[in-house]
Amino acid sequence: MQQEKNENRQERQEKKQSRMEKIRQGMIRNKRHLIQLAAALLANANFKGFWSGTIWQGKSKSICVPGLNCYSCPGAVGACPIGSLQAQISGNQKGIPYYIAGTLLLFGAVLGRAVCGFLCLFGFIQDLLYKIKTPKITVPPKVDKVLRYLKYVILAVFVIGLPLFISDEFGIGDPWFCKYICPAGTLEGGVFLTLMNQSLRSMIGVLFTWKLFLLFLTIISSILIYRPFCKYICPLGAIYGLFNRFSFFRMEVDQSACIHCGKCEKQCKMQVPVLTNINSAECIRCGDCKRACPVGAIHLEKR
Amino acid sequence: MKRNKTGLIRICVLAAALLLIAAGIQQRQPEMVLQKAVHICLECIGIG
Known part of the structure; x- marks a missing residue:
């Protein structure tokens, strides 16, 4: 009985965490849309x-x-x-x-x-x-x-x-x-x-x-x-x-941390081969791959 | 090594960009851009 209660509690907690994660990701995505909106209004x-x-x-x-x-x-x-x-x-x-x-x-x-x-x-x-x-x-x-x-x-x-x-x-x-x-x-x-x-x-x-x-x-x-x-x-x-490979604003995959789950590539709406060529000419730096990565192996390049 | 090369390319492109802009300003090209942009471009909006 007690064990069942604990399992239920754990399940609820996991659901809550997943909900919070979704909200957090939504907020980050909205932050990009806010920047887009601000740029549109400014121009x-x-x-x-x-x-x-x-x-x-x-x-x-x-x-x-x-x-x-x-x-x-x-x-x-x-x-x-x-x-x-x-x-x-x-x-x-x-x-x-x-x-x-x-x-x-x-x-x-x-x-x-x-x-x-x-x-x-x-x-x-x-x-x-x-x-x-x-x-x-x-x-x-x-x-x-x-x-x-x-x-x-x-x-x-x-x-x-x-x-x-x-x-x-x-x-x-x-x-x-x-x-x-x-x-x-x-x-x-x-x-x-x-x-x-x-x-x-x-x-x-x-x-x-x-x-x-x-x-x-x-x-x-x-x-x-x-x-x-x-x-x-x-x-x-x-x-x-043409500049994506060497622009200041670049993405990087930490190969030592990557678990090759493929979630990043599934998430990418521009169909960028994230694992092999993250700085492809098609990447618009929306950050969807970064958010999808469960181990945080994708990040903005530091320099 | 690869990072250094990328960094070098980046700096070269940036320097080239600034040089080109300076050359353009020297030839009064921003004024040409302005002259075009302040009038309604009939081709751009689809009129002719």
């Missing part, structure tokens, strides 16, 4: 623009924000690095975009793809969409592996190649990625500006329909698949991913 602090249908024209727009945040978003107080890069290489004064390249190198060297996990507005929106309770889709590994290269192709062709080599009679090229692919500009800028600005609304045409279709596709796929835009399309993620 889009011109709240007045949302109801006036205009954009911020202050000097802060000469500074690039780290994440994909359209500078035509009414709230944006900084410049989008991909938009600025294309504008520079497609303009009639084509030259090496030292300033933007340096900014991208700086963010990459310090944070790597932690920018995607913590500071990118479009990444945050995808995180929130994935929280909608629906059956989720796992992309077959072979298809996933091939699709991961797509963002590098988009970077090379649509962000650099086409704007650089195709131009009109005045020597000005199109921002191909922003114009034909990027759904962030449609969501953050297009929707708000056309809603609030009559003159812009009257200019809507086929391109806007195409971009709304892409936005719709991105939203639906983000509900079903974790961060599809970041995994397969985003050229900014492709750039920052």
